[in-house]
Amino acid sequence: MKGISKSFVGNKVLHEVDFEVKSGEVHALLGENGAGKSTLMKILTGIYARDEGEVLVKGEPVHFQNTKESEEKGIAVIHQELNIIPYLTVMENMFLGREIKYGKTGFINKKKMIEKSKEYLGQLGVEIDPLTPAKELSVGQQQMVEIAKALSLNAELIVMDEPTAALTDREIERLFEVIDRLRSKGVGVVYISHRMEEIFKICDRISVLRDGEYIGTRDVEGADYDEIIRMLVGRQLGTLFPERETVVGSIRMKVDKLSSDIFQDVSFELKEGEILGVAGLMGAGRSEIMEALFGYREVQSGKVYINGKETKINNPLDAIKAGIGFVTEDRKEEGLVLSMSVRENFTLTNLKDRSNYSVISNQKERDFVNGMIERFNVKTSGMEQEVKSLSGGNQQKIVIGKWLGINPKILILDEPTRGVDIGAKKEIYQIMNELTQQGVSIIMISSELPEVLGMSDRILVIHEGQISAELNRDEADQEKIMYAATGGE
Incomplete structure (x- = not known):
């Protein structure tokens, strides 16, 4: 060429x-x-x-x-x-x-x-x-x-x-x-x-x-x-993963013996300001557990507590009301409305806050979207550009950004940097760090072990629908994670 x-x-x-x-x-x-x-x-x-x-x-x-x-x-x-x-x-x-x-x-x-x-x-x-x-x-x-x-x-x-x-x-x-x-x-x-x-x-x-x-x-x-x-x-990138200086607080969410047709007896805690990494082989049930927490998948038994109070989450709307955002693995099918504009996708989850008495305020909406485009460095010809014409990485930034509009207390990220270039990865990691410093609790599913090790405070490893290991940041390494992911104890 x-x-x-x-x-x-x-x-x-x-x-x-x-x-x-x-x-x-x-x-x-x-x-x-x-x-x-x-x-x-x-x-x-x-x-x-x-x-x-x-x-x-x-x-x-x-x-x-x-x-x-x-x-x-x-x-x-x-x-x-x-x-x-x-x-x-x-x-x-x-x-x-x-x-x-x-x-x-x-x-x-x-x-x-x-x-x-x-x-x-x-x-x-x-x-x-x-x-x-x-x-x-x-x-x-x-x-x-x-x-x-x-x-x-x-x-x-x-x-x-x-x-x-x-x-x-x-x-x-x-x-x-x-x-x-x-x-x-x-x-x-x-x-x-x-x-x-x-x-x-x-x-x-x-x-x-x-x-x-x-x-x-x-x-x-x-x-x-x-x-x-x-x-x-076009510049020296420096260290990819930012220093984790966030002070982890009290328990934000407690999951007690959650079970479905895919996973069994899943129990763990998520703390304020923490990044909880979730690793495991594909098909282990990582995404299905998070879908259940977001009310997108039916559970057979178990309880979820948020800030010490039992919380019933029967559908995604319940989850959003409870302050949970969910960046799904498949942005094309589940994260975006491809025929809509950058503006419409950014504000999908938070129209109430961009409105005056149930009528959308164009000014509030534009101010929010312009701020998000600048914050995430989205490469677009303008906020009215259709999302389907953007690159995959810029689409991913919009999927993440739309959930920040609800000011989440808990943010679930399923493969947050898939298809994202190394410069944008660093930007996303910085934003994750900033969110935890503000007290947001993050659950991050990732198939990239360097990402899990580089960003997580604790790591859960899933094997065949069950938690096979829980590792602190200091003790975790790739060998231990893979051992647990393949059934070792």
Whole structure:
């Protein structure tokens, strides 16, 4: 790709960007949220038309009008936001638009498609019935289906946009084995990720975009971590995790023997100004426990006490009235109304405080939203921009920001920095720190162990629906957490 430029509504998001991928290399494309990474890849695959520049595949100039044309040239893409159709089966999703037929007839060869689905899922070490409706899969399983779909295209270039964001450590290892196999076959891979440890483990070269401009390319071998960070953010980042100086207070919430069909006898305490980390493998029941606390999941038994008083939480409205906010794992499905504006999403949870006698005050609403945009450094053309057109990281900032509008006493964060660049991660960590200094109690679920260890005052480890360990900050390490997460005591 040479001299690629692109503007949206007069806002230039790419300015004369160069990017190349060689056969058999894994090339990391890095940049903060809004740097233009996904836009560049959408131009490559025909989703967007470029304003300037040229694209060459094997030296031949191309101008794709749609993704079908790019697929025919051997380019596959796994998008950051999953493109799974929930009411279709795994098999139907994998072969949508390119169903296998009996010869030249119009009849679909279902048996062959099932076999092929099992074959490509098997390459990833995944055992999923191809006839399972996609809506019944976890986010991680849906991600593996998307990856298997890309493999089924027999592509010569695969774009992977945050491919490990929803995967367990075991699934990530399997994916890396597949990437190594693709590399040995001469397939090129564009690897977009904010997880620097992955970049240095699996990639051959790194190219960096910042504010829509190409900054440079480095070989991973011999690359200096601090230099890459400076290229990304334009400054020295310093320590990623802020110092925890908050004085933890009295018990804010007590959960006593909470049980459902997913988890059993869950008991723990959450203190004022504390960050309680929750670790465990995917499917262990971490999110389900928090959904129950928020009234989103039915419980069979158990009690919840807030400030010493038993509190009945039968639905999310009860939870909000009790001062609980919940940043869900899946921002696209559960955290945002994508067709609404930045303004409307920021104020969804707190319209009462932006109103005068039940009539929304435009001035109060604008003041609040402008403050949030500035506080979270949201990159947007304005508060009326539709949320669906923002980068994933900026969407995540809005999901977190909307809950601050209710002035929560307890804030549940489920994978708060998933798909967020390293600069924005630090901003979110700083905000978490500030909230705890104000007395807010935070429960943070995270699959990133450095994040759990770096931000938590205490850590709960969940294994098969039960708390398998409770660790203080000083005694916790990755080995102890993984031991407990896999069933060790």
